[in-house]
Amino acid sequence: MADAPLIGVLALQGGFQAHERMLRGLGADVREVRTPADLDGIDGLVIPGGESTTMTLGIAREGLREPLREMVTGGVPVLGSCAGLIMLDRAHLALMDIRAERNAFGRQLKSFEADIELRGLAGGPLRAVFIRAPWIAEHGPGVEILAQVDGHPVAARQGNMLAVAFHTELGEDDRVHRMFLSSVAQMV
Secondary structure, three states, X not given: OOOOOEEEEXXXXXXXXXXXXXXXXXXXXXXXXXXXXXXXXXXXXXXXXXXXXXXXXXXXXXXXHHHHHHHHHOOOOEEEEOHHHHHHOOOOXXXXXXXXXXXXXXXXXXXXXXXXXXOOOOOXXXXXXXXOOOEXXXXXXXXXXXXXXXXXXXXXXXXXXXXXXXXXXOOOOOXXXXXXXXXXXXXX
């Protein structure tokens, strides 16, 4: 497809392949991002779930921190899912004005699914999968909270960045990826 957006998926660690499948299913071209050169020409970026400490080490090892920051501050849309939300926060890539609380709902045994209302997402509640999920413990005034679970923010938008505490790539519901691709289409 000639007009398909090219979406980069950070592929250092975590659930990047499930994001790739979902994006391809929606008609996007996908490139795995492991080095700064992999960022060239992409129209959007997904930072998947996984382990944020391991991702941080991989980003440092590959020299990706500043290229990622420049790309996102330059306006390229980004979707951060679970650990991707953590990576966008003040303490990691310092792109979103949020502070994430890691494993906020508990360890692996406390993983759960919930139906959530995500502001801006048509079609009723979204079934969200939370696995060792973070929540947004603090956020600045420029951050729009899109969803909460038990009073804790679990989805937010700031400019070209969309961050969710759950795994958007698991299950059949592709509406969060559609929302992300819609923001990419507006930028291209």
